[in-house]
Amino acid sequence: MNRLDAMNLFVRVADLGSFAAVANQLGVARSVVTRQIAALEEHLGVKLMVRTTRRLTLTSAGTSYLDKCRTILDLVESAEADVMEARLTPRGNLRISLPLSYGLKRIAPLLPAFLKTYPEISLALDFTDRHINLIDEGVDLSIRIAPRLDPGDVARKLGESRLIAVASPDYLARHGRPTHPSELTAHGCLGYSAKTQNRPLAFLIDGRMENIHVPFRLQANNGDALMEAAAQGLGITVQPDFIANAYLASGSVEPILEGFAPPPLGIHAMLPSNRYLPHRVRVLIDFLAKGLAAPA
Secondary structure, three states, X not given: OOHHHHHHHHHHHHHHOOHHHHHHHHOOOHHHHHHHHHHHHHHHOOOOEEEOOOOEEEOHHHHHHHHHHHHHHHHHXXXXXXXXXXXXXXXXXXXXXXXXXXXXXXXXXXXXXHHHHOOOEEEEEEEOOOOOOHHHHXXXXXXXXXXXXXXXXXXXXXXXXXXXEEEXXXXXXXXXXXXXXXXHHHOOEEEEOOOOOEEEEEEEEOOEEEEEEEEEEEEEOOHHHHHHHHHOOOOEEEEEHHHHHHHHHHOOOEEEXXXXXXXXXXXXXXXXXXXXOOHHHHHHHHHHHHHHHOOO
């Protein structure tokens, strides 16, 4: 048995927790599996598993070796898939989760061209601003817009969005124009939904990011709703450029606090895991990265 076959067998035994189950799966005698694992342990010079009549437990060496085996086998699978897929047409179904405003404004306009380029791929789009668990909900790819990702997230960065603080000319005429982020506490502010009414906004002040805790007069889980409220004079809001630009162009809102730039938001393609990436997902990510890099 070659080294990769031995690794693959070891991973199977670890996953199923039984020599007999693996033997049944492979259609061989249990003794064959036992001998091959024993040969692997002899080759490595360490015990990988502790076997009793009732259960099989990995040793600390076995746990470490299992992680490395998974990584190596994933790389082999990915390398072979890359070679084979180079001559194959991407096909299959893709379920995508998109943030509502960004999905409608920037992603959706790109997808007809994607479907024309790859006619054997089908798309199912779910527009939502909530963070989802891709594995639990059976989603192949989601787009997340956030200043930072959580530890363990698997993602490819597609770009960035600039945040802009804005208010309507009418609001500024009635309440005055703030000249420093600290003055926002005396204004009516409109912000994204949170568990508390006092949620910080970040601004670059004297060369470092500082949080300003602002009570929100209106909260919503969608930026377009907040921008519309700001355009109607209800208060100040901080919104990404893909939402704010049309309102700024029409003159219904004006930029404020321009010397105190909030941190940019990263636009990320989130993936279920860092294991093998299907060809249809890879071509979609590449297509979106190229399309989003072009001027809106």
